Amino acid sequence: MKKKIKLFIADDHQMFIDGIKSLLNETDWIEIVGEANNGREVIEKMHIRMPDVLLLDIGMPELNGIETTFLLTENYPSIKIIALTMYDDHHRVSKMLKAGVKGYLLKNTSKNELLEAIEAVNKDETYLSPQLEKFALNNEKTEDQSIISKLTKREIEIIKLIVQSSTNKEIADKLFLSELTINTHRKNAMRKLELKNTASLVQFAIENNINDL
Amino acid sequence: MKKKIKLFIADDHQMFIDGIKSLLNETDWIEIVGEANNGREVIEKMHIRMPDVLLLDIGMPELNGIETTFLLTENYPSIKIIALTMYDDHHRVSKMLKAGVKGYLLKNTSKNELLEAIEAVNKDETYLSPQLEKFALNNEKTEDQSIISKLTKREIEIIKLIVQSSTNKEIADKLFLSELTINTHRKNAMRKLELKNTASLVQFAIENNINDL
């Protein structure tokens, strides 16, 4: 019999962890060596029994997925991380892959896919949820040609402040710029994103996590 | 041996369903008789093998938790529903209890709590996650004194459309009302919520899931 794969599970929903544990205990080639409910806890517990594979929910509090991944791959380069997410947030995939994850799974996939993913990343292969693969592919060549990348640094900065309910005047005061300049950036950003008003801009920003860009 | 409790699971994350199934299969007094990934599917599949208890994620697409609960308790008054949620959205608890759920569980609780909840509701008792009980208690007297409950039906309807980036004029056309009326509702809602502009209104609406209210 082949050697068991040592697995660590991190998710802020204990019920989900319990479920996955039970699910994986049905196999004889996976052993669960640890669990955590947030990023900080992962960092703390990881070294106790070093896992081969880490199932990491990227929507956890305290430390988010990207930060945790960076910290972990720095300290434990051999760890294979599978990012778990609820949303089809494909714009994050490349970011997470760059941060060092080997797999990217949506939670609305089935048991079988999970097992496949664990097996694949353990062999140092990359595994993406089928729904995500198409994005990853045209990602190879076009890198990050998402509409967001058209925005300049200043524009993103200003959008963040708009989402925080600041008016142009307030933003201008904060950044020591003319209110007219802020308005120009705001309008330019909206033209690039093809958005028609503040409501859609805020929506867009939240959906696309502009805030942790 | 006591009769097995027949359980139906509804959650939009297949992986979660698979986990819970495996978890519950470890017990000998629960039998899973069905599963679904959205509210509509629950309605369709429910009658095939009538469950005693329904585990219902309230954040599903197609039909949300409250709507699904209403439909189900109307057609199957004997069904015991346990609402599952990720967030500590206590302002929804009373609403869901009124809609007919017998239990309310947060996903960040453990396996044991889940089993306790299933057992309790099957005996027609009410079960709430310990974290929620305090809210339910002062809920008895203060009902739902969340700031949201100050909003009228019309105001909520209009906020939803604002979040969808509609202008007052567009909303007026859609609802066959005067633009001035829409503006009045908008301003009244904002005064009640103590919000100063569209950006904060959209933020608030998204954070508080106004959309499935």
Place this chain on the structure above:
DNA sequence: GAAAAAATACACCAAAAGGTGTAATTTTAA
């Protein structure tokens, strides 16, 4: 069936946002 709440609609007016275009300066990258 009276009182209260909600929905409708307006006046009047101020502030903010949004559309289009020009232009000088600064930063970045080829």
Place this chain on the structure above:
DNA sequence: TTAAAATTACACCTTTTGGTGTATTTTTTC
């Protein structure tokens, strides 16, 4: 070391939002 991109700033003008108040009608609730 230039060409390109980004940042800053303004003009001119329209539309949309937002604040405060009044008032009539409709719906709910006690």
